[in-house]
Ligand SMILES: Nc1ncnc2c1ncn2[C@@H]1O[C@H](COP(=O)(O)OP(=O)(O)O)[C@@H](O)[C@H]1O
């Protein structure tokens with residue numbers, strides 16, 4: 001039996017279980033209500049329906065999930081037990097290659113065999129696959145009927161189906177959230193582990209404070225010293241994400257927030273705010289090629305024109321400017337929220353003293369909103385330093401330690417991409433360096449987020 | 465419906481309103497109020513909640529300008545000068561007519577900076593020494609100096625509610641206003657803090673024209689010499705406080721005073 005057919009069949013069984021259990025509960029409860037006391041009836045009939053449907057489906061689906069994992073092993077065993085498998089070579093590698101080929105042909109993923117031995121195993125494979133497939137399907141259906149029947153017999157007017165369904169819903173939600181946490185923990189653990197391996201090859205101090213970055217030379221066998229000094233990367237990241245981008249994003253974001261909260265008429269605000277926030281929805285790759293193809297060449301030409309040396313067609317400035325634009329909606333919506341959270345009475349108090357609107361904004365609203373704005377800026381910085389696409393496309397690969405914004409610099413994220421694309425062995429310091437960089441980025445971003453959220457929260461409390 | 469009584473005839477009113485109407489969009493909140501406020505007396509506005517006391521008070525320093533839907537008709541003068549005329553600078557007006565709000569609203573700055581805020585924006589004091597003098601004088605007048613003189617640089621928001629409200633009064637005083645408008649200044653305070661504010665109002669009387677909105681009739685009786693009773697956007701009766709409370713001429717005033725509504 002094929003997968004989709006089985007799925008449809010189970011779904012159908014579930015639906016039948018729901019409908020019939022609900023009908024039965026309704027009927028029993030109608031009777032009970034006429035004769036019994038008020039507590040003779042517990043859950044709404046729909047809950048009975050769900051209860052029985054879940055009992056029909058859950059065991060079967062769980063069984064299929066387990067079966068999908070053990071069936072291939074059983075199939076292989078069956079094939080190996082076949083007389084045709086006696087002639088297989090003994091060494092594991094060629095053996096599994098032949099088995100793999102036979103399986104591909106049997107499932108139709110491959111047309112013909114390269115290895116004549118594989119051809120002989122196709123039929124046993126086919127037979128075993130279909131045998132275990134049918135067995136799995138039959139077992140699943142039996143389970144569905146058994147579960148459904150068990151649950152169906154429990155349908156009584158006063159059966160607490162609602163409690164059980166609610167409990168199951170809660171358990172499902174809990175598992176879903178645990179899944180996200182477990183995944184994150186797993187990612188962090190792997191990051192830590194690979195970084196640990198890297199630091200067993202390269203001194204952490206050399207990595208954190210070294211100023212020369214040339215992982216290629218390490219890969220070519222010149223040794224690991226002096227090849228993994230990440231300071232130029234850190235500097236490039238800070239230069240682009242925390243300096244140039246913020247020089248653009250903070251004033252523009254703040255000013256647009258002030259305009260939107262203090263000056264804009266409600267109608268203007270109503271269309272302008274979403275429009276501004278749309279900037280955040282532009283895919284970063286679009287910003288990336290805008291930076292690389294439009295801004296960067298223009299900046300280089302400009303730099304050459306005014307006679308700046310070392311101007312490159314990939315520059316910190318191009319990447320930083322575009323990143324700044326990308327971050328504007330971030331800063332402005334955080335600032336907007338913070339300013340809006342300053343109580344109206346503060347504003348009235350200042351205006352009633354004879355302060356003008358702009359004095360009120362400068363001397364009362366912004367100072368009062370400052371913690372929130374700072375929190376927003378920190379979040380924006382953490383976003384900017386983790387941003388990859390724009391810098392990959394526009395900032396360049398040269399690990400320069402320079403203050404010249406027209407020069408090419410590289411960033412942590414760019415180098416991670418660089419280290420992990422193309423050929424790689426998983427044991428070399430060059431590849432593992434990507435994990436160490438990732439770890440640094442993760443730690444910094446995490447700290448920024450924690451600090452930012454604390455600042456914002458403190459500030460919120462101040463006005464509640 | 466009885467005709468509103470004539471406003472008290474005052475020879476030289478500090479502020480004077482004639483046939484003032486206020487609308488919020490299409491809704492009329494004040495239906496033609498005429499009243500004179502003088503320098504030597506504290507004037508109380510009383511009336512049930514929603515009758516337009518705050519709205520009318522806010523017309524006196526044009527705080528209604530900050531409400532987009534609000535529209536004011538009629539004339540209001542300060543020392544005979546129309547405050548709604550185009551030649552009137554609203555910044556100057558508000559320096560002359562200060563305001564204290566229902567809920568204490570000190571700025572999230574130090575006590576010192578709260579007081580210095582007004583003098584700074586109006587350029588009344590530049591040197592630090594001048595500013596220090598203004599701050600001390602204002603805090604003394606607001607009856608707060610002794611309590612805060614050792615912690616002028618602590619945050620104003622860390623004070624108790626009553627102290628915050630006196631800080632707000634001090635803040636208003638610091639720009640040397642001629643009129644101080646108070647909108648239910650004690651409604652968020654406990655009885656002891658309320659008593660201190662009332663005492664302060666007594667002390668400030670004569671130096672500033674004071675208009676206080678209150679829904680507490682005992683308070684109006686205690687602090688004011690003139691009382692205006694508002695009802696549903698009308699000024700029903702205006703007179704000497706003692707007369708209003710003991711001998712109201714209008715039926716509606718009588719009902720309110722005796723607690724029939726409000
Ligand atoms: N900003 C506003 N927009 C619309 N209507 C308002 C506004 N402020 C007050 N009002 C209305 O005006 C009337 C008078 O309100 P208010 O002056 O606050 O009364 P009071 O201070 O006497 O309680 C009320 O009906 C109130 O709903």
Ligand SMILES: [Mg+2]
Pocket residue numbers: 517518519647
């Ligand atoms: Mg009011």
